[in-house]
Amino acid sequence: MKKEPIILPVDPGDPEDFDASPDALDRGQKARLVRTARTRLGLSQAEFARRFHVPLGTLRDWEQARTTAPDFAIAYVRVIMRDPDMVAAAVA
Secondary structure: OOOOOOEEOOOOOOOOOOOEEEHHHHHHHHHHHHHHHHOOOOOHHHHHHHOOOOHHHHHHHOOOOOOOOOOHHHHHHHHHOOOOOHHHHHHO
């Protein structure tokens, strides 16, 4: 069985730290993008989910990097960041 490469090794001084694989790093970067979009709009998770028709549990999973937001969702979030009012009107 092939071992997954490690991009960021564990910090030996932090007992709660862990190795970061390429997949984990990608998931974390996507989580940060989703969180940033929501917080820049000043919306709670529930408000963002309702306004842009994203299931609340899915949004939470993406933001907390429990699951990786698919590429189409990342594209949607980027469009929301550029013109949130237009997107909200389009999905209303």
